[in-house]
Amino acid sequence: MRSPVRIHAVACLRYETCMDEDPKPADGDDARPSGISRRTLLTTGAASAIVGAGIGVGGALMWPHPRGVTVWPRPDRSGVSPVAGLHLQFGKNAATEVVVSWHTTEAVGNPRVMLGTPASGFGRTAHAETRTYRDAKSGTEVRVNHARLDNLSPDTDYVYAAVHDGASPELGTVRTAPAGRSPLRFTSFGDQSTPNLNRLAGAAFASDNIRSPAAADTTTAIERIGPLFNLVNGDLCYANLAHDRIRTWSDWFENNTRSARYRPWMPAAGNHENELGNGPIGYTAYQTYFALPDAGSDEQFRGLWYAFTAGSVRVITLNNDDVCFQDGGNFYVHGYSGGAQKRWLEAELADARRDPGIDWVVVCMHQTAISTTDRTNGADLGIRQDWLPLFDRYHVDLVVCGHEHHYERAHPVRGTLDTETRTPIPVATRTDVIDSTKGTVHVVIGGGGTSAPSNALFFPQPRCRVLTGVGGFDAAIGHKAPIYVTEDAPWSAFRDRDNPYGFAVFDVDPGRAGGNTSLKATHYAVNGPFGALTVVDQFTLTKPRGG
Numbered sequence: 001m002r003s004p005v006r007i008h009a010v011a012c013l014r015y016e017t018c019m020d021e022d023p024k025p026a027d028g029d030d031a032r033p034s035g036i037s038r039r040t041l042l043t044t045g046a047a048s049a050i051v052g053a054g055i056g057v058g059g060a061l062m063w064p065h066p067r068g069v070t071v072w073p074r075p076d077r078s079g080v081s082p083v084a085g086l087h088l089q090f091g092k093n094a095a096t097e098v099v100v101s102w103h104t105t106e107a108v109g110n111p112r113v114m115l116g117t118p119a120s121g122f123g124r125t126a127h128a129e130t131r132t133y134r135d136a137k138s139g140t141e142v143r144v145n146h147a148r149l150d151n152l153s154p155d156t157d158y159v160y161a162a163v164h165d166g167a168s169p170e171l172g173t174v175r176t177a178p179a180g181r182s183p184l185r186f187t188s189f190g191d192q193s194t195p196n197l198n199r200l201a202g203a204a205f206a207s208d209n210i211r212s213p214a215a216a217d218t219t220t221a222i223e224r225i226g227p228l229f230n231l232v233n234g235d236l237c238y239a240n241l242a243h244d245r246i247r248t249w250s251d252w253f254e255n256n257t258r259s260a261r262y263r264p265w266m267p268a269a270g271n272h273e274n275e276l277g278n279g280p281i282g283y284t285a286y287q288t289y290f291a292l293p294d295a296g297s298d299e300q301f302r303g304l305w306y307a308f309t310a311g312s313v314r315v316i317t318l319n320n321d322d323v324c325f326q327d328g329g330n331f332y333v334h335g336y337s338g339g340a341q342k343r344w345l346e347a348e349l350a351d352a353r354r355d356p357g358i359d360w361v362v363v364c365m366h367q368t369a370i371s372t373t374d375r376t377n378g379a380d381l382g383i384r385q386d387w388l389p390l391f392d393r394y395h396v397d398l399v400v401c402g403h404e405h406h407y408e409r410a411h412p413v414r415g416t417l418d419t420e421t422r423t424p425i426p427v428a429t430r431t432d433v434i435d436s437t438k439g440t441v442h443v444v445i446g447g448g449g450t451s452a453p454s455n456a457l458f459f460p461q462p463r464c465r466v467l468t469g470v471g472g473f474d475a476a477i478g479h480k481a482p483i484y485v486t487e488d489a490p491w492s493a494f495r496d497r498d499n500p501y502g503f504a505v506f507d508v509d510p511g512r513a514g515g516n517t518s519l520k521a522t523h524y525a526v527n528g529p530f531g532a533l534t535v536v537d538q539f540t541l542t543k544p545r546g547g
């Protein structure tokens with residue numbers, strides 16, 4: 001799905017020399033006392049049509065200032081790839097660093113981003129770095145442009161335009177995170193897929209990436225909520241199942257650019273980002289499309305694990321295929337980092353807990369340590385063995401994940417039973433207000449939009465199938481055969497049987513010095529084609545405020 005309106009013109013942007021310089025840019029007509037100049041009309045009309053659908057504060061502030069964004073039309077130059085899949089990422093410090101990204105399958109000239117504020121217009125140009133990969137299945141080369149914007153001001157709205165020579169600029173806005181303890185809102189879901197029918201099978205359109213119309217409804221709903229950022233808990237578009245991987249990635253970005261160009265969608269790589277032939281561990285497509293915060297890892301692991309800070313929240317994102325036993329991707333990569341990810345995680349957790357400005361440590365990952373559905377992926381012992389002791393030691397507050405296509409959450413857990421499944425131990429059973437100093441709350445939010453929801457597959461009483469290992473390759477399933485052990489699940493706190501699709505909203509209240517801070521969670525079901533929402537579950541984590 002495309003952005004609401006595109007400017008069907010080549011545009012020149014104030015303070016920038018146009019590619020085809022016109023001798024009469026007419027700098028003075030903004031000041032006419034009456035009437036609507038061609039340029040004013042095009043400036044506000046085009047920009048409002050684009051921006052108005054997606055933002056709150058940033059868009060609203062654009063219009064009163066007469067010397068803001070300036071665009072005027074030229075005929076399209078034929079043959080130039082458009083700016084496609086425009087999306088944002090935060091840098092390590094979300095208060096000051098943003099990356100603007102878009103992609104083409106053709107070489108383009110001078111990719112760049114014009115940046116400004118709603119009040120002052122564009123005043124700065126950031127040139128983009130182009131990263132490429134060639135999809136092993138199709139042979140198609142994808143070129144992704146990443147423009148880094150740094151030294152931004154915290155808690156500030158920016159406007160930007162992404163463009164390359166000969167293309168129409170695509171506009172977006174972004175709000176930087178607050179610095180220090182301030183209220184903020186973020187959202188989270190996984191397992192989205194695409195809303196597109198992307199394969200012609202005989203005379204009929206079909207899909208081979210478990211697509212669903214709900215994948216569009218979720219995006220509409222996220223944009224209605226308007227968070228500072230959205231955590232994507234892995235299995236983005238299921239390109240590794242698709243006949244045409246490139247088309248599937250493109251469909252995902254086209255569906256989500258109507259939100260991801262206004263607020264960063266910060267992803268975790270899931271098992272369906274693992275694509276046979278695309279790099280030694282299969283994540284080259286994912287690693288090329290996204291420019292994620294630098295974790296100091298080797299180049300081959302770039303973007304697979306990372307952390308960023310927004311206000312008093314440190315988000316730590318992991319790639320669980322490294323530790324999971326399940327064979328869930330195009331090929332088996334268990335243990336691929338040789339412990340590098342785990343060493344980084346421990347150092348990052350220790351750093352977060354030393355930082356006096358951090359109250360909340362939130363882990364975003366794909367596969368889960370908890371699940372109470374039958375005949376699905378289940379929980380993975382590898383996560384319980386490798387991650388949970390670190391989550392305990394450093395008092396991780398919240399874990400969001402996906403992989404299972406439903407919503408459920410656990411009581412706060414700390415420690416595990418000495419059993420073959422390492423059952424997490426619940427430390428409290430109150431479900432509305434939770435002291436997060438006592439344990440870590442895990443939340444499965446995997447109802448992002450696929451055609452294979454699992455909300456109807458819950459065990460009648462809470463039980464958990466734990467994948468404890470794999471056998472030999474099973475041709476019937478195309479993977480190594482999983483070995484399951486089923487346990488009681490005393491940690492289970494809430495399960496949504498009724499709704500296949502939804503996402504969670506998290507609101508940080510920093511509280512006052514000497515008092516408590518809180519993180520309120522609301523899980524919404526997405527009930528309709530226009531992002532209609534129903535509250536399904538709410539809980540509040542609370543703890544003494546640090547600093």
Ligand SMILES: [Fe+2]
Nearest residue numbers: 235270271403
């Ligand atoms: Fe998955």
